[in-house]
Amino acid sequence: MRLIKHIIFTDIGDGEKLMINSLNGLMDKVDNYTFETVTKWQNYKQIAPIGETEATLFENLRSRGYLVNNSEEEVAIKNEVLDQLRQNQNKAKENNRNITFIMTYDCNFRCPYCFEGVAGRCGENSSEVSASHSKTAVLTPNMIDAAFNLAGESLQTINLFGGEPLLPKNRAALEYIIAKAPSLKYSIITNGYYLEEFFDLLSKVNIANIQVTLDGGEETHNSRRYLANGKPTYHKIMAGVEKFLDSGIPICIRMNLDYSNFDEGNSLKIKLLEQFCKYGKLLSFEISPMLWISADDMNKTFSNLYDADINYNYEERKQRNRLLSSFSPIVNAITTGTKMKPVYSYCYAHDSGYMVDPYGKIYPCLLAVGIEDLAIGTYYPNVEFKEKSIRNRNIDTIPECRQCTYSLLCGGGCALALDDYTNVLKPACFNILNQVHNVLPTFFNASSKQAGTNA
Numbered sequence: 001m002r003l004i005k006h007i008i009f010t011d012i013g014d015g016e017k018l019m020i021n022s023l024n025g026l027m028d029k030v031d032n033y034t035f036e037t038v039t040k041w042q043n044y045k046q047i048a049p050i051g052e053t054e055a056t057l058f059e060n061l062r063s064r065g066y067l068v069n070n071s072e073e074e075v076a077i078k079n080e081v082l083d084q085l086r087q088n089q090n091k092a093k094e095n096n097r098n099i100t101f102i103m104t105y106d107c108n109f110r111c112p113y114c115f116e117g118v119a120g121r122c123g124e125n126s127s128e129v130s131a132s133h134s135k136t137a138v139l140t141p142n143m144i145d146a147a148f149n150l151a152g153e154s155l156q157t158i159n160l161f162g163g164e165p166l167l168p169k170n171r172a173a174l175e176y177i178i179a180k181a182p183s184l185k186y187s188i189i190t191n192g193y194y195l196e197e198f199f200d201l202l203s204k205v206n207i208a209n210i211q212v213t214l215d216g217g218e219e220t221h222n223s224r225r226y227l228a229n230g231k232p233t234y235h236k237i238m239a240g241v242e243k244f245l246d247s248g249i250p251i252c253i254r255m256n257l258d259y260s261n262f263d264e265g266n267s268l269k270i271k272l273l274e275q276f277c278k279y280g281k282l283l284s285f286e287i288s289p290m291l292w293i294s295a296d297d298m299n300k301t302f303s304n305l306y307d308a309d310i311n312y313n314y315e316e317r318k319q320r321n322r323l324l325s326s327f328s329p330i331v332n333a334i335t336t337g338t339k340m341k342p343v344y345s346y347c348y349a350h351d352s353g354y355m356v357d358p359y360g361k362i363y364p365c366l367l368a369v370g371i372e373d374l375a376i377g378t379y380y381p382n383v384e385f386k387e388k389s390i391r392n393r394n395i396d397t398i399p400e401c402r403q404c405t406y407s408l409l410c411g412g413g414c415a416l417a418l419d420d421y422t423n424v425l426k427p428a429c430f431n432i433l434n435q436v437h438n439v440l441p442t443f444f445n446a447s448s449k450q451a452g453t454n455a
Contacts, residue, residue, distance in 0.1 A: 001058075001067040003042050004074045006405045009035065012441040020330060020436070022408050023077055024065045025340025027333065038066075081408065082396070085344035089351045089394065098187075098353035099151040100159035101144070102369055103173060105135035105357070107164040109191050110228050113256065115291060115367065135370075137358040139173045146380040147356045148180060155181070157208060160188040161355070161366060166198050174198075178205055187211075189366070191225065193233055195240025203247055211286065212241055213254040216264040224256075245279045252322065255287045257301060266308055269320065287321045295434055303442045306335070310450050328435045330409045334443045342408035345394040346415070354379070364390040365416075373421035390415050393424050400427045409436070 008020040017035050019028045030038070037057060041047050047067075049055040061067050068074045107114075139147075148155070158181060160166075160174070165188060178186075178201065185208040192212035202210075214237065215224045222232035241251050253272065255265045269285055276283050289301040306324060309317045314336055317324055324335050333340040345351065349365035356362055360380040361372065368374040368390065377385035385391070395401035398412045404427070413428030415421070 001047055001062065001069055002045055002071070003038065003047070003061070004066055004068055005071075006074070006078070006408075007038070007042070007066060008405055008436060010437050010441055012444055018440065018444060019066075020409075021065055022330075022405050023074070023081065023342075025329065025333065025342065026064050027330070027340075028064060078408075081342055082344070085342060086396070089344050092351040093391075095154045096151050096353045097154055098157040098159060099147060099155060100161050100353065100355040100366075101139060101147065101165070101173075101177060102161050102355060102357040102363070103163065103165040103170045104138045104167065105163040105370060106138075106167060106169075107162060107191070108167060108193060108227055109164065109225060109233070110230075111225050113224070113290060113292065135359070138170055139356075139358045141173075141176050143356070143358065143360070143380045144173065144176055144180065146383075147354070150354060150356070150362075150379045150383060155184060155353075157185045157187060157353075159353075159355075160186065160190070161369070162190075164191055164193075166190045166194045168194065168197065171198070171201070174201065191233070192237035192240055193227070195237070196243055199240075199243060199247075202244075203249070207244075207249045209250050209252055210244060211252045211254050212237060213256065214238075214268065215256055216261040217268055220261050220264055242276070245276055245282050248282065250282050250284070252284045252286050255285065256290050257287060257305075258290045258293050259297065259301075262301060262304065266305075273320075281319055284319045285321050286323050288323050295430075299434070299438050299442070302439060303446075306443055307446055310446055327439065328409050328432055331435050331440050331443060334440065334447055340409070343411040344396075346411040346413055349390050349415075350393060350411075351391075356380075367416055371421070374415070374424070388423065388425055390424055397425050398427050399425075406432050406436070 004021070004023060006022040008022055009017045010020070011017050012029070015032045017030055019030045019034070019038065021027075034057060037054065038061070047058060049058040058067070068077070158177065165174070182205060185206045186202070187209045188202075188207070189211045195210075195212070213225060214234070215221045218232075218234040221234045225233055227233060241253075245251055253269070255269070257265045265287060269287065272283065287305055289298040293301070305321055309320045309324070312320065317335070325332055327335065329340045329343055332338070347365065349368065354362050355364065355366070355369060356379050357369065360378045361375040362377045362379050363369045363374065364376050374390060375386075376389040376391040377383070393412060393415055395407040395412050401407040401412050406429070410432035413431050415424045415428060417428040417431060418424065418426060
């Protein structure tokens with residue numbers, strides 16, 4: 001027998017490593033002897049163990065799926081995995097369960113870190129007004145009809161996004177959407193300023209989740225998330241949050257953190273959990289590093305976020321930060337305590353429901369909205385799809401991914417990380433390499449330390 005090629009090592013310190021089987025998702029902590037022996041055996045076409053220690057290691061490797069009879073057997077195993085993943089994705093594409101209405105690109109806030117723009121993103125932490133605010137059109141009834149026709153009969157959830165979806169000028173469009181689909185679930189990403197004004201409308205439908213952003217306590221939040229006229233927003237948002245929670249409607253508090261507001265954000269989370277404890281799991285959190293900070297700072301922030309909630313079980317940690325289950329499958333195996341699930345493409349953008357804007361464009365994900373090069377097609381006035389788009393991007397269509405040992409862990413990476421979007425059928429490798437070799441060891445060691453403490 002011989003070793004599979006799909007073996008990845010990552011250093012976890014103290015002379016130990018994690019050995020990852022990227023075909024079946026199993027991980028094993030190994031010492032230096034095991035690492036050196038496996039590294040030696042990787043050059044052998046047929047392994048012949050010498051002595052009792054090597055024989056024991058050989059049997060352990062075989063039981064964990066690290067050994068195959070020949071390279072053809074490994075190819076067959078991977079093809080079987082790929083076939084199932086391919087079928088799952090095709091089925092997901094055919095069965096659109098959700099659609100996102102980008103109600104307008106207009107917004108009543110002028111957050112300095114806003115990422116949206118007409119032809120791309122704002123500068124990093126830019127204080128300039130986003131170009132998206134010059135696009136003030138709102139979805140029309142004809143567009144909404146076309147979007148529902150595109151979604152088909154399997155629709156279950158409607159998502160509302162912007163810009164700001166809950167602007168007074170969007171009300172007629174939202175009323176039209178609800179009239180067409182009064183029994184579906186609704187999910188909303190909003191700045192929260194007009195929550196109270198829309199309560200009469202939203203309280204009549206099934207709300208799965210409303211996401212509202214707070215970037216710290218009153219002073220910090222108001223310095224980062226203010227109205228176009230510069231006025232504060234904190235108290236009005238909090239009044240809306242409490243009104244919806246009191247009516248049994250789930251609220252998720254999003255926090256965007258960097259080094260300046262990290263401690264304050266965590267303190268606010270604890271304060272709100274105590275303040276609204278009577279609402280139980282109706283209140284949850286999504287806490288993330290700022291998109292524009294460096295990779296090192298992002299890793300450190302995620303590590304601190306993970307450590308902050310390490311004493312809680314998975315369900316409790318998910319409530320306290322939903323983003324801690326949004327990493328690559330191999331990192332999620334640590335954060336969730338479950339076996340790794342291989343992936344065919346990077347995220348929901350490749351097979352989930354469409355995102356439609358007021359200019360007839362279809363986008364694949366929230367972060368791609370407004371970047372016209374990343375539009376996957378049009379839905380109005382005519383339905384047309386691009387052949388080479390994120391929607392068709394996976395580890396089959398990206399040539400470099402076909403033989404890569406990381407491919408089943410990352411699905412080709414996030415297309416938004418590419419240098420340009422003229423050809424999205426290229427790999428974006430930094431994120432998976434960073435997660436496997438930096439984030440994973442940190443989370444693994446933190447989990448192991450906590451398990452030892454509880455033993």
